[in-house]
Amino acid sequence: MARVVNFNAGPAALPLAALEQARDELIDFEGTGMSLLEHSHREAPYEKVHREAIALLRRMLSVPETHDILLMQGGARGQFAIVPMNLLHAGKSADYVVTGTWAKQAHEEAVLFGNMAGAKARVVVSTEKDKKFARIPTKDELAFDPSAAYVHITSNNTLFGTQWQSYPETGDVPLVADMTSDLLSRPIDVSKFGLIYAGAQKNVGPSGVTVVIARKDLIAGGRTDIPQIFRYKSFADSESLFNTPPTFAIYVMRNTLRVLEEQGGIEALTRENAAKAKLLYDTIDASPDFWRAPVEKASRSIMNVVWRLPTEELEKKFLGEAKAASLVGLKGHRSVGGVRASIYNAVRLADVEKLVAFMREFEKKNG
Template sequence: MNQVFNFNAGPAGLPSEVMLEVQEEILDLQGTGLSILEISHRSKEYEAINDESQQLLKQLLQISSEYEVLFLQGGASTQFAMVPMNFLTAGRVGSYVHSGTWSGKAIAEALKIGETAIAASSEEDQFKKMPDLQHMKLHPKTAYVHLTTNETIAGTQFQSFTNTGEIPLIADMSSDILSRSFDASNFSLIYAGAQKNLGASGVVIVIVKRDMLNRVSAHIPDIMNYRVHANSGSLYNTPPVFGVYLVNLMLKWIRNNGGVKAIERRNQLKADLLYSTIDESGGFYMGLADPQSRSTMNVTFGISSDDLEKKFLQEAAQHGFVGLKGHRDAGHLRASIYNAVTFEQCKALTDFMADFQKRFG
């Protein structure tokens, strides 16, 4: 195989150990004679995977018994609609923190369901920084506060969160869940697509406080109802079996590599290496996010010349670096350094960046 350094923003790379385990079990799962791709979701083997995955996630995030863990289909984009469908009732307001593209998509979906308000926004700063959570303006009829913890396109990330008291706090953590430690008890609901830090596309994880389920209306379709899925143990309909299996392997990989705090230390070292290369380039490379809001997952940067950026991408591809082109809405360059990306891969990239600057700077 040619050596490839995968910096894609998602679906992202997976650890080689996990991929090898999938390869071993793809034809015969645990001696059943069946592939994970064809096993019944009603089988005792899958139910064991489902239950173990829920418990592993609770352990890694130190989630109390007050919470349910769900494995659903549709990705985070479906959650943009499910959250207001379940909790934005008549006479209440969904308060949203607007921090960039993905929070904007969540707001757009909520507007189709009910009334919304912007609690905080960094639109005036072109979303180059995260909004100030300490000075949110909450509507008196707020049903919940929703925020996106990491904006993959702009490369911004909340460095800390706030306690909203009696008002439920809901978070889209699709691009940084299990990449760093945080106090999950501050949140009433967390959702995350798995394809960046926890597996492959096709499954979304929902962590919901049990008392939130009492607020869910009975007048929405069952397939969109969190309470129905919780009462069914994520088996109301055929779940994304392979996706949950892969999440299970990723959770074990995180556990076996020291847990969330160890992963966080490694992620910080990777981010520090890339940002120092950008900052110490004398202006050849330019960071695109405000330094106080820089993401440890998505490093966005540019070069002063469009022609040089094209040259950079061309040469990077020749050297096996994949996924460095910025999102079409932002342009420039982006290195996504999720959990599975190694420090050595980041070092290879910064060595290439230094060499490129030496030749063209």
């Protein structure tokens, strides 16, 4: 079997060792005579996996005791609704920084909930009109409402290839971040955040599980007039065993985190992710007449690198030939076009080296 080099935006590449472990244990999990897929979530074999997954996240991300780690379902889009359902109290307003399609949708969900619940969601600034989301706002554009319920940002904009290089200061207002496409790719000071959420399917595991890291006081003070299944408190009080969790997704996330920790954890990931992104951007920048990166340099993402070729025909040719060379998943999002390489944690430097070698060859022939 030949594995391709997978630059998918998500679900995305997983470490081979994490998949091999799942394969080897699929039918008989740790000598129990059944698959983990068949185990009760209320019994020791699964509970051990569940607790280890949470412990790995806590250790690798240095999550302080002030914050709970919750494993939920519904993906990041679920959190677009669940965040305001919990944190946007009647009479309050939340601030949204709109830096991409996901951020825009997060805001729209908060508006909908606010309409039902006597609250508001305001756009602090949007970078859609002036720059088609090709930049992160500057400090002076961020005039936050000091009485806001929270400030919501999207730390990495998966479609447009932009990323916050440092996080905004929000004073006493809790900072909420959608980190779906960059959680665990670089160090974060969790204590600066009220709440972080991420669909696991890019950097930390497969789809089906959503990681939420939230300050305990925010969880405790969450709205109680919402269904129990959407309350952070339900998950915090039950170690995320409020209802049947996505057991297999959490198991594969556990395997993935183990591999990433063995590779050196957040320090090694930070180093390698920076090297991968630098190699790719350097290659693009070296031939500005052929490759063009639309994102402002200061806003470039180290996770999703987007670029264009001189014509759409050449882009099509590039993607076709790349695929034939086993470099897959490079098509830009349908709303953006062009090329996008998603270089999450499980994509190694050697994989990006293969891509860059292919790019140089392609340029030589077509430039």
